[in-house]
Amino acid sequence: MPNVYNWQIGREMSYPHEERHPEWQFAFVFNPNRCIGCQTCTMACKSTWTFSKGEELMWWNNVESKPFGGYPQHWDAKLLAMLEQANPGKQVWDARHTEAEKKPFGTFDGMTIFEAAEQKPRPDGPQAALGYLPSDEEWTAPNIHEDTSTGGLFKKDGQFGGSTQLPEHKVWFFHLARICNHCTYPGCLASCPRNAIYKRPEDGIVLIDQSRCRGYRKCVEGCPYKKAMYRPSTRTSEKCIGCFPRIEGKDKTISPTGAPAETRCMAACVGKIRLQGLVKIDEQGAWAKDPKNPLYYLIRERQVALPLYPQFGTEPNGFYIPPRWVPRDYLTQMFGPGVKQAIEQYSCPDRELLAVLQLFRAQQQIIFRFDIEKGPKVAEIEVTMPDGQSKTQEIFNDTVIGFNKLDEEVVRITIEEPTFERPKEAHLNSI
Ligand code: SF4
Ligand code: SF4
Numbered sequence: 001m002p003n004v005y006n007w008q009i010g011r012e013m014s015y016p017h018e019e020r021h022p023e024w025q026f027a028f029v030f031n032p033n034r035c036i037g038c039q040t041c042t043m044a045c046k047s048t049w050t051f052s053k054g055e056e057l058m059w060w061n062n063v064e065s066k067p068f069g070g071y072p073q074h075w076d077a078k079l080l081a082m083l084e085q086a087n088p089g090k091q092v093w094d095a096r097h098t099e100a101e102k103k104p105f106g107t108f109d110g111m112t113i114f115e116a117a118e119q120k121p122r123p124d125g126p127q128a129a130l131g132y133l134p135s136d137e138e139w140t141a142p143n144i145h146e147d148t149s150t151g152g153l154f155k156k157d158g159q160f161g162g163s164t165q166l167p168e169h170k171v172w173f174f175h176l177a178r179i180c181n182h183c184t185y186p187g188c189l190a191s192c193p194r195n196a197i198y199k200r201p202e203d204g205i206v207l208i209d210q211s212r213c214r215g216y217r218k219c220v221e222g223c224p225y226k227k228a229m230y231r232p233s234t235r236t237s238e239k240c241i242g243c244f245p246r247i248e249g250k251d252k253t254i255s256p257t258g259a260p261a262e263t264r265c266m267a268a269c270v271g272k273i274r275l276q277g278l279v280k281i282d283e284q285g286a287w288a289k290d291p292k293n294p295l296y297y298l299i300r301e302r303q304v305a306l307p308l309y310p311q312f313g314t315e316p317n318g319f320y321i322p323p324r325w326v327p328r329d330y331l332t333q334m335f336g337p338g339v340k341q342a343i344e345q346y347s348c349p350d351r352e353l354l355a356v357l358q359l360f361r362a363q364q365q366i367i368f369r370f371d372i373e374k375g376p377k378v379a380e381i382e383v384t385m386p387d388g389q390s391k392t393q394e395i396f397n398d399t400v401i402g403f404n405k406l407d408e409e410v411v412r413i414t415i416e417e418p419t420f421e422r423p424k425e426a427h428l429n430s431i
Pocket of ligand 2: 036037040041268271
């Protein structure tokens with residue numbers, strides 16, 4: 001197999017196809033610290049794309065409660081166990097040597113799904129990526145174990161014991177919102193024997209060509225995140241299409257000038273946990289340095305948002321700000337060795353980071369550039385840091401301004417929420 005470079009695991013790895021990169025890459029940051037599990041995103045997606053016959057159990061966007069929930073059930077625990085079986089005791093990171101561009105989290109010394117598949121040919125031939133086909137039952141009940149917590153000690157009276165203090169809670173769960181990660185090295189694409197799956201050169205969105213697909217379900221098996229799904233009524237596989245008409249700027253109700261818009265799930269998010277965008281890819285296939293792009297800033301510049309299971313090796317383009325109350329060893333196996341630093345920054349954001357965090361769900365158009373206008377100091381608060389120490393955070397009423405692809409100003413938000421006084425004339429309440 002050819003070798004490709006994966007910055008998330010800090011090394012080259014084998015992949016069934018030659019290295020090739022799009023001009024821009026669809027990417028997003030989700031902040032589980034803010035997700036309330038309302039499923040508005042889930043329904044926005046379903047009512048747009050998967051409401052037809054044969055798609056009843058198909059949820060391109062889902063929100064599962066960790067640690068017990070999953071769609072399909074136990075998708076991550078099952079694959080982690082398969083990788084551990086393929087490479088016992090060696091699925092580990094070496095986080096001692098880091099380089100901002102090439103290996104920001106150090107190096108993953110274990111096996112990716114592509115490397116593990118090479119080591120483990122099956123009776124029916126080698127897989128392109130280590131994976132499995134979930135059972136029909138595992139695809140049902142997408143929200144099973146919703147809001148079910150773990151940890152803590154049961155006292156004699158049946159009440160949960162343990163701490164409810166930060167930095168970590170002993171009794172915990174969190175909502176993990178998920179869509180297709182439009183991976184740089186997709187497991188679905190690698191696994192398709194019909195070459196029916198492709199990555200768009202203009203934005204890196206991964207699509208299944210329905211006219212080529214024959215429903216072998218190898219993509220369902222090979223996607224580690226289980227975001228390729230089978231539709232029995234057409235006998236083909238389907239997956240998230242990144243709402244590409246919106247990304248292409250086709251929705252003139254959102255941008256009359258034709259600038260790209262966020263996907264439906266992002267635009268509908270009630271908790272303001274989502275920020276989606278496009279990052280520029282340079283000629284070598286790396287992220288072009290662009291610290292004024294909010295996604296580049298959060299992911300590459302500040303490393304406050306981390307990839308989901310980077311050790312799988314697909315270089316997913318979905319990133320998460322780890323929930324700060326969750327035990328660190330759980331988060332580290334899920335988001336890699338960057339967890340401690342990410343939580344430290346998020347717990348007490350500096351002036352610039354706090355301003356950029358305001359851009360989440362501030363606008364339906366994709367923000368390509370931000371600017372900050374400085375304002376006066378308005379508060380000082382005491383924050384409990386992850387090491388238990390307290391730190392003083394200074395808050396300034398800065399204004400963050402977002403610009404679309406055409407460099408038009410599309411949003412302007414202050415840190416301090418403004419108050420408005422109603423005019424004196426009568427206002428009748430309506431029901
Ligand atoms: S998340 Fe799965 S379906 Fe989406 S691009 Fe990656 S491997 Fe393919
Ligand atoms: S709409 Fe936003 S807050 Fe609600 S479940 Fe989805 S990601 Fe979470």
